[in-house]
Structure formats: C-alpha cells, structure tokens
Amino acid sequence: MSFDSERVLVTGGASFIGSHLVEDLVERGARVRVADDFSSGTIENLAAVKDEIEVLDGNLKRRSFAEEATQDIDRVFHLAADHGGRGYISNYPANCATNMALDNIVFETAVENGVEKITFASSACTYPTDIQQEQRPLREDMVSFDERGGAYADEAYGWAKLMGERSLQAFHEQYGVDASAVRIFTAYGPRENETHAIVALIAKAYAEQDPYQIWGDGEQTRNFTYVSDIVSALVLANERISDATPVNAGIPDYISINEVAEAIFDYLDWEPDEINRMTDKPVGVRHRAADTTRAEELLGWEPEHSLKDGMAETIDWYVENRDKGYVQENLETLLHER
Numbered sequence: 001m002s003f004d005s006e007r008v009l010v011t012g013g014a015s016f017i018g019s020h021l022v023e024d025l026v027e028r029g030a031r032v033r034v035a036d037d038f039s040s041g042t043i044e045n046l047a048a049v050k051d052e053i054e055v056l057d058g059n060l061k062r063r064s065f066a067e068e069a070t071q072d073i074d075r076v077f078h079l080a081a082d083h084g085g086r087g088y089i090s091n092y093p094a095n096c097a098t099n100m101a102l103d104n105i106v107f108e109t110a111v112e113n114g115v116e117k118i119t120f121a122s123s124a125c126t127y128p129t130d131i132q133q134e135q136r137p138l139r140e141d142m143v144s145f146d147e148r149g150g151a152y153a154d155e156a157y158g159w160a161k162l163m164g165e166r167s168l169q170a171f172h173e174q175y176g177v178d179a180s181a182v183r184i185f186t187a188y189g190p191r192e193n194e195t196h197a198i199v200a201l202i203a204k205a206y207a208e209q210d211p212y213q214i215w216g217d218g219e220q221t222r223n224f225t226y227v228s229d230i231v232s233a234l235v236l237a238n239e240r241i242s243d244a245t246p247v248n249a250g251i252p253d254y255i256s257i258n259e260v261a262e263a264i265f266d267y268l269d270w271e272p273d274e275i276n277r278m279t280d281k282p283v284g285v286r287h288r289a290a291d292t293t294r295a296e297e298l299l300g301w302e303p304e305h306s307l308k309d310g311m312a313e314t315i316d317w318y319v320e321n322r323d324k325g326y327v328q329e330n331l332e333t334l335l336h337e338r
Contacts, residue, residue: 001239004029009073009115011060011106012080013053014041016192017121017184021077021231026052028235035060035069036080045191061102066109075238076110078103079121083157085195086215087336089125090282093156103164107171117178119238120168122246124185124288125158126151132285135221135254139291140183140246145169154285169244180241182233185250185290189227189310190317194334198224198260198311202318203335205264205272207328212272216283218258223251223289226310229303236299250290251303263308267315 008025012018013034018041025032026049033054034046046053058065060080070076080102082095089096103120110118127138129152144150145166153159165181172179188198204212233249241247265271295301327334 001235002029003075006030007033007072007074008077009033009035009069009075010077010079011035011069012041014038014043014045014055015079016041016045016189017187017227017230018079019045019191020189020227021079021234022046022053023049024231024235033069033073035065039082040084040193060106061098063105063109066105067113070106070110070113070115073110073113073115075117075119076106076115077119077121077234077238078106080106081121085197085200086282086284088195089155089157096155096157097160099157099160100163103160104167107168111171111175111177115177117238117242118168118171118180119234120164120179120181121234122165122181122183123158123161124183124248124250124290125154126162126165126183127154128152129154129285132288135287135289137252137289137291138248140248140294165244165246172244178242179244180237181244181246182237183246183248183250184225184230185248185288186222186224187227187230188224189314192227192314193337195337197222197257198314199318200335201257201261201264202315203322203327203331205261205268205270206319206322206324207331208270208272209331210272211274211276212261214257214261214275214277215281216257217277217279218261219256220283220285221254221256221287221289223253224255224260224307224310225250225303226305226313229305233295233299233301236301240299245298247295247298248290248292249295249301250292252289252292253307254287254289255307260311263311264315267312
C-alpha cells in the first residue's frame with residue numbers, strides 16, 4: 001500500500017506507537033507532519049526519520065495549534081491523548097477526561113481544513129467492564145450507541161475514547177469525511193515506557209527487583225499485541241474504512257501477567273527469590289482479548305507476531321537502551337511517570 005506524496009499528519013507522533021507509525025508512513029512515501037506536545041513522547045523516538053518529516057511542538061487542545069497542524073493535510077492519524085498505564089488512568093481521571101476536548105478540536109479543525117481521511121486510535125477500554133470478568137472475546141458490536149445501556153466503558157479514559165469514536169462518527173455523518181477507528185488492545189514493543197505492563201515487568205527484572213512486584217495476583221490476562229501489528233491495522237483502516245466503523249487490533253489469546261513474568265525471567269536468565277503479588281494495586285478488568293473477525297473481513301488484517309518473538313525484540317531493545325544502574329536507582333519513578 002503506497003502513500004506516495006500523501007500529506008499525512010500524525011498527532012502524538014513522537015509517542016511509542018506514533019513513532020513506529022511515522023516510520024512506516026515515511027517508508028510508504030508519505031510526506032509526514034508530526035504534532036506532539038512531548039509530554040510523554042520524545043524527539044529521540046523519531047531519530048530514524050527526523051530529516052524526512054516536519055515536527056510541530058504544541059498542545060492540540062489549543063485551537064490555533066490544531067488549525068496549524070491540520071492545514072494542507074490529506075490524511076490524519078489521531079493518536080494524541082493524555083494517557084498512561086493502569087496506574088495512571090486510575091489516578092488521573094480528570095487528565096484522561098480532557099481527551100474529549102482534544103479529540104473534538106482535532107476533528108473539527110481537520111474537517112475545516114479539508115482533510116479527506118481521519119483514523120482515530122481508540123482503545124479496548126471502550127468495552128463494558130462487566131463482561132470482562134470471564135474469558136469472553138470482545139466483539140465490536142458489544143458496544144452500542146443505539147441501545148439503552150449499550151455502553152459501560154473502563155474508567156474515564158475508556159469513556160473519553162468511546163466519546164471520541166462517537167464524535168468521529170458524527171463528523172462523518174454531518175460532513176462526509178472518511179473516518180475509521182481502531183480499538184487498540186494492550187500494545188507493547190520497543191520505545192514503550194515503564195508505566196505499561198510488559199515494559200514495567202521487564203524493567204523490574206532488569207533491575208533485579210527482589211521481592212519482585214506483580215500488581216494483583218498475576219492471573220489477570222491481556223492479549224498483548226506487538227506494536228508493528230498495531231501500526232499495520234491503523235494503516236489498513238485508514239485505507240479501507242470510510243464510514244467510522246470501529247475495528248479491533250489485538251490478538252485472541254489470553255496471556256496472564258504471571259506467564260509474562262516467567263517468560264522475562266527465562267529470557268534474562270534471572271529469577272527473584274520472592275514474588276510479592278500486590279492485590280491492593282489497580283489492575284483493571286480480569287480478562288481481555290479481542291475477537292478479530294471484523295478486522296480480518298474488512299482489512300484483511302491479522303497479527304503476525306507471536307508473544308515470544310515480540311518479547312525478545314522488546315527485551316533486547318530495553319537492555320540495549322537502558323543503563324542498568326539508572327533503572328535500579330530510578331525504578332519507582334519510571335514505573336509511575338507517563
């Protein structure tokens with residue numbers, strides 16, 4: 001799929017997922033602009049393509065900046081958001097709620113500037129929390145805007161993402177802009193920070209934390225999805241969906257936190273003497289995995305990376321790019337910052 005000479009804006013493009021998306025788009029021939037406030041992303045994440053892209057530094061909640069960012073753009077990938085790992089979204093709900101304002105400003109200015117396509121990075125946190133206490137694959141139609149009681153999102157962050165989807169649908173309905181939304185499930189990979197599950201577990205093992213801390217009993221499951229598979233879903237959705245239909249980007253497997261920790265111990269050839277399972281910490285829903293039928297049918301998409309391969313790539317990146325002494329000294333700060 002070619003984006004040759006397409007003018008593409010990636011909001012939040014210096015972030016973990018955003019920077020991987022930017023690299024992919026550059027490789028496809030796009031003329032890429034990044035708009036980011038660098039509150040969690042870093043310019044270093046864009047080092048491989050810094051001479052081939054335009055970077056704007058600013059807050060997209062300020063309309064004037066959003067107008068500048070969306071001017072002379074053909075396609076928008078909207079990834080910018082105030083978010084973090086489970087601890088962050090549990091402790092900073094008001095911060096996460098501001099995403100509703102952010103999304104609407106980006107969509108409105110994009111439409112006013114004649115943007116042709118908008119792809120929104122949504123989240124598995126849009127799904128009702130009460131159906132995630134058992135291993136039940138999540139289908140897109142489990143969220144409904146048309147039925148009474150059809151939505152029950154996961155904390156303020158999930159509600160904001162759900163309202164982002166509904167807002168994008170409204171802009172499609174009223175203005176005819178091509179739109180798509182990708183519900184991202186527990187992405188991981190190189191450049192992710194320590195506030196998210198897999199990199200947090202890697203950091204603790206790399207720092208040789210002992211007792212090793214696991215939030216919850218460790219039997220909660222997620223469907224960890226490698227970042228390049230997420231990027232592929234975003235690109236395909238932008239190309240092939242125009243009516244704001246949401247699609248899942250995840251895997252159908254339920255993988256426990258305990259399984260991930262053991263895999264990290266094996267790969268690093270280290271094991272703690274004791275594991276402290278901290279059941280007083282926020283862990284979110286009990287089980288979460290994606291039904292990917294719609295993505296397969298509409299996008300021809302399915303994840304290509306196994307957890308084993310993705311974990312190896314992520315651990316190797318972390319060890320190569322993090323000083324062990326620094327991680328040991330600053331572990332608690334790293335685990336709680338955005």
